Amino acid sequence: MYPVPRAGYAVPVELRDLPSIDRLLRSVPELPRELALLQARALVAEVRAGAEPPEDWVEALRARVAAAARPHLRRVINATGIVLHTNLGRAPLGRRAVRAVTDIAEGYSNLELDLATGERGERLSGVAPLLRALTGAEDAVVVNNCAAAVLLMLTATAQGREVVVSRGELVEIGGAFRIPEVITACGARLREVGATNRTRAKDLAAGVNVDTAAILRVHPSNFKQVGFVEQPSRADTAAVAREAGVLYLEDLGSGALLEGLGEPAVREVVAAGADLVCFSGDKLLGGPQAGIVVGRATLVARLRRHPLYRALRCDRLVLAALEATLRDVQAGVATPVEAMLRASAEQHRVRSESFAARLAAVGIAADVLPDEGFSGGGSAPGEGFPTWVVSPRVASATTVSRRLRAGDTPVIARIRDDRLRLDLRAVLPEEESRLLDAVRAAVASGG
Numbered sequence: 363m364y365p366v367p368r369a370g371y372a373v374p375v376e377l378r379d380l381p382s383i384d385r386l387l388r389s390v391p392e393l394p395r396e397l398a399l400l401q402a403r404a405l406v407a408e409v410r411a412g413a414e415p416p417e418d419w420v421e422a423l424r425a426r427v428a429a430a431a432r433p434h435l436r437r438v439i440n441a442t443g444i445v446l447h448t449n450l451g452r453a454p455l456g457r458r459a460v461r462a463v464t465d466i467a468e469g470y471s472n473l474e475l476d477l478a479t480g481e482r483g484e485r486l487s488g489v490a491p492l493l494r495a496l497t498g499a500e501d502a503v504v505v506n507n508c509a510a511a512v513l514l515m516l517t518a519t520a521q522g523r524e525v526v527v528s529r530g531e532l533v534e535i536g537g538a539f540r541i542p543e544v545i546t547a548c549g550a551r552l553r554e555v556g557a558t559n560r561t562r563a564k565d566l567a568a569g570v571n572v573d574t575a576a577i578l579r580v581h582p583s584n585f586k587q588v589g590f591v592e593q594p595s596r597a598d599t600a601a602v603a604r605e606a607g608v609l610y611l612e613d614l615g616s617g618a619l620l621e622g623l624g625e626p627a628v629r630e631v632v633a634a635g636a637d638l639v640c641f642s643g644d645k646l647l648g649g650p651q652a653g654i655v656v657g658r659a660t661l662v663a664r665l666r667r668h669p670l671y672r673a674l675r676c677d678r679l680v681l682a683a684l685e686a687t688l689r690d691v692q693a694g695v696a697t698p699v700e701a702m703l704r705a706s707a708e709q710h711r712v713r714s715e716s717f718a719a720r721l722a723a724v725g726i727a728a729d730v731l732p733d734e735g736f737s738g739g740g741s742a743p744g745e746g747f748p749t750w751v752v753s754p755r756v757a758s759a760t761t762v763s764r765r766l767r768a769g770d771t772p773v774i775a776r777i778r779d780d781r782l783r784l785d786l787r788a789v790l791p792e793e794e795s796r797l798l799d800a801v802r803a804a805v806a807s808g809g
């Protein structure tokens with residue numbers, strides 16, 4: 363009556379060594395019965411199948427129930443140095459945005475109610491005027507993400523017609539979002555012009571015919587072409603579109619509202635003559651996940667009236683966070699993303715040195731090493747900037763990095779050249795003490 367031993371488990375467990383489920387449950391009267399039963403059965407089944415029996419069954423059961431009750435989606439500390447890390451949720455929100463989300467989430471709101479008249483209102487009344495002021499565009503519409511914004515923009519303006527795109531801009535954004543396929547999915551036809559590395563304004567002009575709805579410019583957010591390369595400027599693209607009587611649309615991706623963040627500011631693209639520009643809310647803007655389209659009022663109105671808009675529109679929590687973020691930008695209050703990206707290499711080195719000193723004070727030797735940083739999230743591709751990392755001296759970087767992820771506050775670190783590297787750029791100042799505790803716990807358990 364032995365279970366079939368699995369590789370790696372030399373000692374089969376005799377069934378008489380297994381506790382009865384009933385007895386286990388009676389030892390934990392404080393736990394919800396259904397949850398405890400589920401976990402007790404799973405625990406016994408695993409040991410029967412060859413897993414190491416726990417020293418203390420009751421404690422093991424309590425630990426399992428606690429682990430199962432923990433939310434899947436958890437706060438983590440981003441010590442990768444990548445400020446806009448899509449796998450880690452992209453942009454942390456600023457205080458004003460967090461307060462707005464909490465307040466609006468807890469109760470009712472005037473999401474679609476005009477408080478002055480008591481009549482039905484518009485869900486974008488809060489964000490649209492701010493977007494107009496910050497981009498110089500006539501109007502704005504907001505949907506779930508920039509991918510949705512591209513979908514809405516192309517469907518509403520080019521369905522059944524042709525879209526001219528340079529062969530150098532037939533981009534894959536990631537997650538199988540490829541411009542040629544998106545154009546097809548929108549019911550439009552792609553007219554590719556130019557070559558992979560070189561496209562001129564006259565190629566765009568030659569691609570236009572009676573069926574053309576628009577010239578689409580796609581910003582190469584996640585790759586860089588070097589060498590013998592040329593793409594038409596925005597001003598030239600606008601001139602060709604105007605001359606031919608077609609629209610100039612731009613998928614800008616991580617458009618910044620401010621200058622100097624390594625990507626074109628939305629305002630510049632609008633000023634260059636784009637009819638519609640779309641960009642993400644949670645890249646350089648530093649807000650919640652959202653896709654924003656700004657541009658000419660008549661076109662934006664067409665997007666808002668399109669049936670797809672109803673399917674892609676944002677909920678009140680996103681709009682609350684976005685409005686608060688835009689107010690911060692307008693008031694000159696840096697978003698967390700902006701503050702992280704603007705920290706100079708020297709400020710970063712000083713901060714890293716001081717964190718290394720805090721580690722040393724609790725007995726963990728750490729070096730501050732020069733490294734290369736990236737902003738991530740489809741912005742400033744290939745442009746690594748000089749940065750600094752804190753590297754605790756540990757026997758096994760992989761072991762400690764695994765323990766850091768498994769901790770109460772999971773920490774996501776980097777390993778390079780067999781060294782554990784903590785980059786503080788994307789660690790919020792108020793997270794530093796928790797990071798210290800987490801490193802201490804991960805190193806103390808041997809590593």
Ligand SMILES: *Cc1c(COP(=O)(O)O)cnc(C)c1O
Pocket residue numbers: 507508509510512535580581582583584613614615616641642643652653739740
């Ligand atoms: C990031 C990006 C997108 C997709 O944005 P999401 O907000 O992630 O949907 C689309 N186009 C470009 C050019 C991008 O950089």
